Amino acid sequence: MSIREILSLTDAAEIGETSSSEYSAEGGTPTFDRIPFRVRAGKRPNLNTFVIALRQDDENRAHYGRIIAGSELNLRARPGGMQKDDAYGMRRTDIRSSELSPDLVRVMEIELLGEISVLGNGSLEITEPTHLPHTGQPVYELPATIIPKLLNIPEAEKVEDEKVQDKPTSASGLYLGRIESGGHSIPFFLPNSAIARHIAVLGKTGVGKSYAVGVLMEELYEKKIPMLSFDVLGDTEQTANELKGKHIIAGTSDFKIPYSIVGLEEFLAFIPNLTSDQRELIASAYGDVFDEALDKLEKGEALNIPFERLTSLVKNIGQNINSKATPNAVKRVEAAVDRSSLLTDEPVTWTESLATSPLTNIYVGHLGQWQRNLVVGAAARILQRLRRRNHIPPFVLIIDEAHLFLPGGSDLPPSTLVLREMIRTARHDSVGVVLLSQSPSSMDRQILLTCNTRMLFALDPEDLRVVAGQIGDLPEETIKRIPRMPRGTAVFTSGMDIMRHAVIVKIRERTRTTHVAETPDLRKAVEKWRKELPENRNNK
Numbered sequence: 001m002s003i004r005e006i007l008s009l010t011d012a013a014e015i016g017e018t019s020s021s022e023y024s025a026e027g028g029t030p031t032f033d034r035i036p037f038r039v040r041a042g043k044r045p046n047l048n049t050f051v052i053a054l055r056q057d058d059e060n061r062a063h064y065g066r067i068i069a070g071s072e073l074n075l076r077a078r079p080g081g082m083q084k085d086d087a088y089g090m091r092r093t094d095i096r097s098s099e100l101s102p103d104l105v106r107v108m109e110i111e112l113l114g115e116i117s118v119l120g121n122g123s124l125e126i127t128e129p130t131h132l133p134h135t136g137q138p139v140y141e142l143p144a145t146i147i148p149k150l151l152n153i154p155e156a157e158k159v160e161d162e163k164v165q166d167k168p169t170s171a172s173g174l175y176l177g178r179i180e181s182g183g184h185s186i187p188f189f190l191p192n193s194a195i196a197r198h199i200a201v202l203g204k205t206g207v208g209k210s211y212a213v214g215v216l217m218e219e220l221y222e223k224k225i226p227m228l229s230f231d232v233l234g235d236t237e238q239t240a241n242e243l244k245g246k247h248i249i250a251g252t253s254d255f256k257i258p259y260s261i262v263g264l265e266e267f268l269a270f271i272p273n274l275t276s277d278q279r280e281l282i283a284s285a286y287g288d289v290f291d292e293a294l295d296k297l298e299k300g301e302a303l304n305i306p307f308e309r310l311t312s313l314v315k316n317i318g319q320n321i322n323s324k325a326t327p328n329a330v331k332r333v334e335a336a337v338d339r340s341s342l343l344t345d346e347p348v349t350w351t352e353s354l355a356t357s358p359l360t361n362i363y364v365g366h367l368g369q370w371q372r373n374l375v376v377g378a379a380a381r382i383l384q385r386l387r388r389r390n391h392i393p394p395f396v397l398i399i400d401e402a403h404l405f406l407p408g409g410s411d412l413p414p415s416t417l418v419l420r421e422m423i424r425t426a427r428h429d430s431v432g433v434v435l436l437s438q439s440p441s442s443m444d445r446q447i448l449l450t451c452n453t454r455m456l457f458a459l460d461p462e463d464l465r466v467v468a469g470q471i472g473d474l475p476e477e478t479i480k481r482i483p484r485m486p487r488g489t490a491v492f493t494s495g496m497d498i499m500r501h502a503v504i505v506k507i508r509e510r511t512r513t514t515h516v517a518e519t520p521d522l523r524k525a526v527e528k529w530r531k532e533l534p535e536n537r538n539n540k
């Protein structure tokens with residue numbers, strides 16, 4: 001069977017013929033990258049529609065791609081002629097009388113993505129372009145059912161009774177939205193393999209990042225993959241509750257960080273204005289405590305090293321060197337521990353929720369940024385070692401406002417270095433990472449490169465320049481449109497082994513959770529505030 005027969009390419013699906021012209025205004029000539037085609041009268045191909053162009057010499061091989069540009073050339077609408085008609089009062093009424101007019105031609109360009117070949121057993125093979133396209137050959141809209149094969153992504157599983165399925169499902173993919181091509185749309189499933197290769201969700205404020213991550217959380221929930229989220233803006237509390245998870249506020253009894261594992265520089269930051277002698281004593285003692293804590297983590301033991309252990313070490317070291325700074329150093333440590341709501345010497349319990357709770361959301365928005373860094377960095381150190389020894393299950397780590405925790409530059413706090421190292425090695429520990437950021441230009445470039453899959457929403461031009469080299473095979477014309485993409489629409493791009501081509505996806509609606517991070521209408525918000533005021537203040 002030929003490609004035309006296998007794909008059921010009917011005359012109704014034909015939208016034009018490949019063309020060639022020495023003039024760029026008429027689409028130019030076919031190359032290994034682009035194919036121009038004349039649009040047939042009455043056809044309305046849409047931007048980004050997937051199409052196929054046949055060959056003259058081989059009915060078992062064809063080129064495929066997507067429409068990326070178009071133009072209409074009308075000899076009767078030349079501006080000079082139109083100006084003369086107006087000047088002489090002879091305005092013509094037949095400038096665009098019919099699409100069959102010999103003076104009218106519409107030309108579109110196909111971004112050439114690859115070739116489709118029919119094998120001997122009748123199956124289809126997708127390969128890179130190797131043959132130069134032919135001119136004068138039919139161009140068809142591709143059937144929507146073939147698009148997942150072109151992208152190398154999972155297809156929706158078929159069910160006998162459509163009524164029992166409220167949305168498309170796939171055991172090997174996450175249903176995140178729909179791909180629109182021509183007048184059709186199909187479910188988009190991100191392959192499960194993308195999770196452990198890390199995902200960056202990038203876009204400016206209010207374009208749908210948090211909503212899309214909520215959709216992703218729904219899919220991870222249905223796949224029974226545990227999640228741990230660090231929430232800066234409070235967007236995930238509702239999601240955690242609706243997915244039967246846990247919402248924990250950092251600094252409360254539910255979530256504290258063992259002082260023994262935060263690291264030397266972070267611990268010393270809790271004790272301001274130390275003298276050099278006091279700092280040296282505490283640093284020496286803390287080094288022993290930190291080593292002991294790491295050893296306990298490696299063995300899967302509880303991090304229950306008492307504060308008294310540290311102060312006792314400070315005393316012993318001070319006495320051995322006859323340091324006069326010893327009493328004050330001990331007092332400073334005790335005072336710092338007493339006034340901190342984040343540090344504890346009790347064993348951590350929040351890590352246990354990874355084995356019992358679908359989603360553990362840790363709210364850190366009320367903390368200062370250095371405290372947030374301390375919390376996330378110390379948590380990363382704990383999680384990495386527990387996971388490496390298989391004391392906790394594989395999970396997905398989700399970090400909101402990731403540019404705050406993983407900034408670019410070389411002068412970075414130790415907590416950031418810990419988190420960066422965890423992300424770089426997480427795949428080997430069966431940990432997936434999802435990073436959200438509205439400012440990729442402020443993020444660590446190496447971490448962005450580590451995220452094999454990117455979900456790009458509308459971005460400001462400066463941020464777009466940072467990630468432009470990581471958008472796969474999207475043509476320049478499509479990349480330039482990213483800042484103007486509508487809310488809820490994202491470009492997905494990944495490694496060739498996960499997704500063969502970048503694709504534009506309309507994010508699906510949430511089905512299990514409620515989105516609470518909508519951009520407010522300030523006029524309505526003020527009106528509501530005034531209505532809720534006591535009567536004696538309402539008229540002020």
